Amino acid sequence: MAIKPRAKYTMRDVARLAGVSTSTVSAVINGSVPVSSARAEKVRAAMAALDYHPDEVARSLKTGRTNVVGVIVPDITNAFYPEVVRGVEEAAGKAGYSVLLCDSSEDARTEEKHLNTLFARRVDGVLLACCAHSTAYDTMVRRRFPMVFVDRVPAAAPEGTIATDNVGSGAMAARHLIALGHERIAMLAGNLELSPHRDRLEGFRKAMQEANLPIRDEYLISGGVQVQDGDDAGVQLLALHPRPTAIMVSNNQLFLGLLQALERRQVRIPEEVSVVGFDDHVWNAHFHPSLTAVAQATFEMGRRGFELLQHIMGRKPGEELPEKHVRLEAELRVRNSTGRAG
Amino acid sequence: MAIKPRAKYTMRDVARLAGVSTSTVSAVINGSVPVSSARAEKVRAAMAALDYHPDEVARSLKTGRTNVVGVIVPDITNAFYPEVVRGVEEAAGKAGYSVLLCDSSEDARTEEKHLNTLFARRVDGVLLACCAHSTAYDTMVRRRFPMVFVDRVPAAAPEGTIATDNVGSGAMAARHLIALGHERIAMLAGNLELSPHRDRLEGFRKAMQEANLPIRDEYLISGGVQVQDGDDAGVQLLALHPRPTAIMVSNNQLFLGLLQALERRQVRIPEEVSVVGFDDHVWNAHFHPSLTAVAQATFEMGRRGFELLQHIMGRKPGEELPEKHVRLEAELRVRNSTGRAG
DNA sequence: GATAGAAATCGTAACGTTTCAATAAACTGC
DNA sequence: GCAGTTTATTGAAACGTTACGATTTCTATC
Structure with missing residues (x-):
């Protein structure tokens, strides 16, 4: 397999240009450890000069987190879901997460395939509007995978669900x-x-x-x-x-x-x-x-669904969730298609 | 930063269980090199027994490819885009790619931010429906980033555009x-x-x-x-x-x-x-x-947009594209809102 | 001016893969 | 049975980060 030419510069290059070690560059990027302002400035200048952006792939491998969540919907062209997805995407973006979108076409086998892909890509969690005959629940529980069921929730789900009342x-x-x-x-x-x-x-x-x-x-x-x-x-x-x-x-x-x-x-x-x-x-x-x-409340369903997932992803072993199931109120918009009987 | 507990099993575990080296496991997974059928079978059995799924993050780091493409749309709740996205998602799925979805809210700064994120995540390419005052073109051309403009195309784009006529x-x-x-x-x-x-x-x-x-x-x-x-x-x-x-x-x-x-x-x-x-x-x-x-032809716009991007991503230096700009025919659906002039 | 303690910096070993050069094993043809 | 070839297999070095322990550099105190 041919290896793709990679990003021009790596942390090494930045370190060399700034005259520091890669550890220091890392420290500047992550703020994990104090760095003298003089050197921090040098590092920042070097990063800008090289248009350097840390490789999230390498970072993910090392830290074990990808800052990506998966979203699986049964049909993105059904007007309901884009609004939910938008809610997720916005909340996720604010928290530094990106969204991997999958469409299951209301098919359980496709859904399962997507779940496996997301798992293999090591996403930090999944938001799922499952389809009929979904096997997702078993699969992911077995894997202890952070997951939130959105809109469509399996009766057995013990926690991590959000839906309209x-x-x-x-x-x-x-x-x-x-x-x-x-x-x-x-x-x-x-x-x-x-x-x-x-x-x-x-x-x-x-x-x-x-x-x-x-x-x-x-x-x-x-x-x-x-x-x-x-x-x-x-x-x-x-x-x-x-x-x-x-x-x-x-x-x-x-x-x-x-x-x-x-x-x-x-x-x-x-x-x-x-x-x-x-x-x-x-x-x-x-x-x-x-x-x-x-x-x-479609948009809110997405937003709060992501927040719920965040709690699950960030939870320490044994810790309880602030809320396990979110239920959203709906609103009846009365217009002219309903009138008095007779 | 606390390290997240990772996937239970790695290639090492599979190798040990199957009594072979990790190289052999890798060879079985990728078919890159011939493996005797007896050992291949052992490896496959071990993988199944452990529910092992290769870590795509590690694989990406090594190979330099993520098999992910980014899609940026100005507003996913605008009914036009879900259909385009569906086309991309389906074509991408068939080719083994996943889709990272971003919404720019018609805002050039947000778009630029998404572009940087996608770049940092080392996606293999981007499909972009840009917004007004987009700076995407300059940014990504400077980075030599595989990109296809969808629906909305900057006048300057020398190649990699798809839109309706x-x-x-x-x-x-x-x-x-x-x-x-x-x-x-x-x-x-x-x-x-x-x-x-x-x-x-x-x-x-x-x-x-x-x-x-x-x-x-x-x-x-x-x-x-x-x-x-x-x-x-x-x-x-x-x-x-x-x-x-x-x-x-x-x-x-x-x-x-x-x-x-x-x-x-x-x-x-x-x-x-x-x-x-x-x-x-x-x-x-x-x-x-x-x-x-x-x-x-929304769906087709997505599908063919992805295919075009695939050509760009797979291109060797200096090679020409089979087509640089795709133009899709539209169809006038005559109904009752238009009638003879009074 | 010496010394302890704090603060900043660095070298290095991972993370889980792929790949390449090197080895081992199994076949050829004679 | 042996050199020469082909075919399988492996060990080890990356890929670009982070984080730990070790080391250096400061600052304050006597």
Whole structure:
């Protein structure tokens, strides 16, 4: 294997130019040990003259830390995740960390592959929005790897999780519909192997029960999380008698699919059916009608997720975490896609 | 500085367990040198038994390559970039590279900081969608750093650029409006320091000239690229006499702002004014009316951008590139926001 | 001016790999 | 059976840092 030409200058060169030892250069860089200001100045001048930047690879090998965290998302083109990633990236940057981004395409094998790569690259920790049938939990626990589950959390995770209060916000969305007088409420519940969808359904159930409203089996559609799944489910719901007067949808892609189906059938919103979705973004406000949706604290999820990971990475053996599970509040943005029943 | 406990096992442990030297283990891993199948099998068994994964950090230090590329985007929450990044990530993954993601927030100083970090981390190359007043070009050329400019390309870049044919697609959008009989056409041209916006304006000018149509100064609004800028510009345009009958918009955020302003003033689209934008995404088709827009080959931009970078990284000194600049065709998706001139 | 103690500096041995020159082992052909 | 070749295997020297113990240089005190 051909060896790549490396950075022009090394610490040796700086040391020679400044007339000191490499130890002194290292001390100036890291501030680990006091250096007389005269020499420190000389060293700094030499570094600038050579445009010298310490080799982080060598440094990592020596210190055992890379100052890199991995982030694995199931689909970066799903508008939810870029905001989370942005939150991570910003918090990480402030703390001197860089972010290695991986996309699992909702595939457990790809996820596992990424996890192995990140492990081999010796990242200091991983933030993971896992996919269905994820084996991540076992793999990394076995390796004692600092990890935080974001958005989608395995039931077994004993610590290091951050997510929206999905039970609560599912109930919130349902209660909103109930308060508008709806009784025949349907839900596109998404993939019930994923915690957010499972929890939102639980919240929905809770709210319905509180209000003494029945949930018909045929009003509950679960399975996929893609646009086409939402479209299919919409078609299915429209064929029912009686039709639901309101539909709650468990994520933005299903939501879009549902809207597509309703539009094709020329079903008027909210006159004929009210719809409320999860995941808000700019376009929701400009849809016709504008869309009522649950807005998650995406950016904050990323930011605090990184902070949680930082605690885990910095923890001494046996030490307890200040908090093991972070639960974020969501906000219902009421717009014009939900209206009074009847 | 406390040293982090490292991976349980090293090549030494594998070698000892397999009863061979570390050189042999290395040979098995890299296939660099023939190893008798009996010993190779022993080594593989030992690796599996210890769940051993070679330390990529050590390997990088030795080989001088990290198999990591950096990607810097101005705003990952702008729906355009996740698709580009996905293209890069996928192509990179297939080639054994990982992706370090940085967000510059459209700020030249942040961009420069990221560039330095990536450089220090010894990534093998960088894909950059630069921001206004970027100093990246000089910095990295000085360092002879493999780099590809994506989407936004500095005029001076002698090679390693990939972008949409913005002049062509700008002209395409304008011609579409002209063909519909519009003569008073306005343009929200965005930030003219950025090549895509500059080029789209040039295309617009070209098409107008071909058709012998004048461009009024007050119909040309440039400056920002954010939603609010689009809104402001919309307000400004609506105050003019005569009003333009069609408006072309240089990116998706400006587009959204413009739509916001038109909606507030209850301007009917396309009856009173036709609008065409840049950057298509799923929601455009479901807007009311559905939005005519130029769709760029985002995913492909990422994928081919990475491939171009690969060529640059793998190039021997003095060798020529198979192609220095990649220009991608865009597609005009005609929907209902553009109609015949009144 | 000598001396103790503190402060600054340095040499060197790692960190976990790869690679190259050197050795050992196994084949050739005669 | 032996020189000559090929083929496997290994030991040891890097790669560019950090950090430890050892050493030198200061400063203050008597």
